[in-house]
Amino acid sequence: MRGRKPVPTVLKLINGNPGKRPLNRNEPKPVTAIPTCPAHLSPTGKAEWKRLARYLHDLGIISELDRAALAAYCQAYGRWVEAERKLKETPTLLRTPAGYVQPSPWLAISNKNLELMHKFMSELGLSPVSRSRVVTRSIGPKPWETAADEDDEFFA
Template sequence: MRGRKPMATALKMVMGNPGKRPLNHREPKPVSDLPTCPAHLQPSAKAEWKRLAHELHQLGILTRLDRSVLAAYCASYGRWVEAERRLKETPTLLKTPAGYVQPSPWLAISNKSVELMHKFAAELGLSPSSRSRVTTRPLGPKPWEVSNDDDEFFS
């Protein structure tokens, strides 16, 4: 596939359909239950899950099918937090037994985790550029929903 990856319809709707292109009304609509936090995540990753899951679910972005994407983001976040903690305890540059200076392996883990977090954040609409395009609308009836008062008119 060439060009940009298509954005999920739910995310387009939250953003107000910025491109004004037709929405895919035949897109699969998974059950919108809030997914459970995976048990294998480390504590800092679980805290990140708790911070994000409810908000993403309320926006209609997170469903049970998206559990693994959010879990991967949170796992990367947990690895990043651990690597940053270790970098505080150890020097950024280490001297090998042969006398060469090399970067700490924790630096590589931190950098890779941030890179992965950025990719997963884009999938979930969490990047700063995506967030700046999101606008909220007042809750109320959808334009395509017909109210009960209108039923009398059509009878």
Template sequence: MRGRKPIPTAIKRARGNPGKRPLNDHEPQPARAIPSCPEFLDEAAREEWHRVTVLLDRSGILSEIDGTLLAGYCQAYSRWQYAERQLQKYGPVVLSPDKKFPLPSPYLAIANKALEQMHKFCVEYGMTPSSRSRVTTVPRRVSNPEDPKNRFFPT
């Protein structure tokens, strides 16, 4: 898809629909929730999962359908962390198998690719300084703020 990313309908409504174009009333509205951590994530990825889900939930932008993308981010984080440790251990340059000339370490490519994948996720979820200005959250609507059950079951 080319051009600007579409602005979600809820955000257009919150802004008063400044473009006055018809709004998409059939846009999916996933429930806000922290997805379950997948079992296949390794230890470093699981730690990052628990760290970042808390932050994204506080920001009000995490929903139950974000699990797959979030798992990909956490795996990339784990891969990046591993590759960086290997780079610290062996350095960014290694000798060729015949030991005749230097080559860039394969861990350098792994670290760079993982960092690129992490960056794409971070931009999508407003986790970089420049992308935060483009992400807007819409508060949950509560039908009757006086009803005590709405503290636990917002609508």
């Protein structure tokens, strides 16, 4: 798809619909839930699943529909960790039987999985930039809000 990613209707409403384009009133609103961890994930991927799933649920940004995206991220994470471990054991540059020097295949695996992780991180709101674009369920007072803000004319 070309151009910018569509902005969720909730964000448009919060921002006052600056583009004044029609709102999608039929946008799906899945129930937040922690999806079950797929059995095919590597042990490192399962550990990452357990670490992330609760956080994403508490923020209200994950549902059963997001199972595949989270699984793909966790599997890429597991492969990246494995490749990084192998890179510690082997040199980054290898000499071929013909005498040429080439990068380790583990380096390519690591870099490819970092790219995949980055894509899924932005989709799931796991990076600082993508989190600024995600609307979450309120789970307590925000650290930047104080009682004094309520008296301030800019916060009225």
